[in-house]
Amino acid sequence: MTQSVYPFGLAPPSGRRRRIAVIAGDGIGPEVVAQALRAVEPLGIALDIQHFPWSADHYLKTQETLPKGALSELRDHFDAIFFGALGDPRVPDGVVAKDVLLGLRFGLDLYINLRPVQLLDEKLCPIKGKQRRDVNFWVLRENTEGPYVQMGGSFKRDTPDEVAISEDLNTRRGVERIIRAAYTLANVPHASSHKTPRVCMVDKANALPHAHGLWQRTFRQVAAEYPETTSSHLFVDVAAMEFVRTPERFDVVVTSNLFGDILTDLGAAICGGLGVAASGNIHPGRCSLFEPVHGSAPDIAGKGLANPLAAFLTLAMLYDHLGESQAGDRLRRAVEQVVLAGLVTRDLGGQLSTSECGDAVLRALTGATRN
Numbered sequence: 001m002t003q004s005v006y007p008f009g010l011a012p013p014s015g016r017r018r019r020i021a022v023i024a025g026d027g028i029g030p031e032v033v034a035q036a037l038r039a040v041e042p043l044g045i046a047l048d049i050q051h052f053p054w055s056a057d058h059y060l061k062t063q064e065t066l067p068k069g070a071l072s073e074l075r076d077h078f079d080a081i082f083f084g085a086l087g088d089p090r091v092p093d094g095v096v097a098k099d100v101l102l103g104l105r106f107g108l109d110l111y112i113n114l115r116p117v118q119l120l121d122e123k124l125c126p127i128k129g130k131q132r133r134d135v136n137f138w139v140l141r142e143n144t145e146g147p148y149v150q151m152g153g154s155f156k157r158d159t160p161d162e163v164a165i166s167e168d169l170n171t172r173r174g175v176e177r178i179i180r181a182a183y184t185l186a187n188v189p190h191a192s193s194h195k196t197p198r199v200c201m202v203d204k205a206n207a208l209p210h211a212h213g214l215w216q217r218t219f220r221q222v223a224a225e226y227p228e229t230t231s232s233h234l235f236v237d238v239a240a241m242e243f244v245r246t247p248e249r250f251d252v253v254v255t256s257n258l259f260g261d262i263l264t265d266l267g268a269a270i271c272g273g274l275g276v277a278a279s280g281n282i283h284p285g286r287c288s289l290f291e292p293v294h295g296s297a298p299d300i301a302g303k304g305l306a307n308p309l310a311a312f313l314t315l316a317m318l319y320d321h322l323g324e325s326q327a328g329d330r331l332r333r334a335v336e337q338v339v340l341a342g343l344v345t346r347d348l349g350g351q352l353s354t355s356e357c358g359d360a361v362l363r364a365l366t367g368a369t370r371n
């Protein structure tokens with residue numbers, strides 16, 4: 001899908017330049033963010049970019065994760081956040097990712113985690129016989145609830161009698177708003193690849209009747225308001241199988257926070273891997289955060305091996321959010337061109353380094369500008 005169908009963007013700017021916060025983070029985060037930001041100038045939309053240092057290095061030097069006041073500053077003075085990745089083996093318990101990434105998701109109430117599963121070239125698909133049109137859907141992952149809220153605790157820690165509890169929090173309000181967002185997206189013209197738009201809700205109500213019973217009841221109520229949309233339901237185990245067996249059946253998949261996390265790495269895999277998977281953490285109409293699905297990849301950090309295409313595609317989603325979807329479309333087309341030409345990093349079977357792949361995107365972009 002190289003044409004934007006994004007219904008969650010900001011209101012038009014009031015004369016001032018858009019302000020973008022960049023959190024490059026750890027590991028390959030800064031490497032891929034640096035490449036993607038090279039597209040800003042050729043895309044021709046003046047942005048005010050401010051870099052924030054929150055990362056493992058910064059934490060180890062200062063003990064600071066997400067400083068006081070950061071949330072209100074970002075919410076009130078920025079239009080979007082471009083984020084690389086956080087995660088570093090030197091930081092115990094992922095405290096920086098917890099405070100900064102989850103802190104921003106919760107603190108800015110970014111309740112939609114929008115993750116496209118869109119195949120750019122059939123040769124990237126590991127499933128036999130699937131073409132681009134067969135792998136072309138969206139996952140909306142609930143992004144502010146579930147076990148991620150970290151309610152719970154442990155008792156008799158480090159003894160043979162240890163007890164550990166992570167609560168799975170689900171609210172009617174939280175479940176309903178993500179399901180509504182799924183129907184909103186499915187009903188944008190061209191968002192669905194089928195004649196009738198399809199929304200599939202994924203849960204595990206057979207094993208989790210309380211929490212996911214709420215998902216089922218809420219889904220049925222919202223679905224009834226959309227008789228023109230084909231609404232269906234799958235349990236998450238079957239959904240995982242169907243992602244691989246018949247990805248062509250999906251348009252919009254809506255699911256819980258944890259299931260969405262897992263299913264979208266699988267979604268990435270059927271498109272060629274984490275190196276091409278983009279995402280947005282969105283509150284419609286407000287400052288939202290855009291990040292590749294992948295993490296900091298400590299195994300390849302600093303070696304010039306990271307695929308920057310997920311970061312370019314993520315930046316394209318950020319432009320959609322700013323209401324600049326023509327720029328987003330141009331960037332997506334440039335990425336598509338380099339993939340089709342095989343100008344890619346090793347994870348996609350190519351030979352290029354991170355910056356050489358970035359060069360290829362920039363060439364495709366500036367070539368496209370002259371057309």
Ligand code: NAD
Pocket residue numbers: 028032084085086087088089094097101274275291292293294295296297298299300305306307308310347
């Ligand atoms: P990961 O996504 O960092 O890496 C998984 C595998 O995919 C690795 O083999 C890696 O080399 C490869 N990979 C990932 N991105 C790639 C790219 N752009 N190009 C080429 N190969 C790529 O997941 P992980 O290893 O489970 O996690 C590493 C750290 O990142 C952990 O601390 C984790 O918590 C964190 N993490 C952060 C985010 C985030 O900030 N949004 C997301 C996921 C994981």
Ligand code: IPM
Pocket residue numbers: 097101261293295
């Ligand atoms: C993601 C990541 C995060 C998540 C981690 C780093 C907490 O895996 O963005 O997919 O589970 O949401």
Ligand code: MN
Pocket residue numbers: 261262265293
């Ligand atoms: Mn994940």
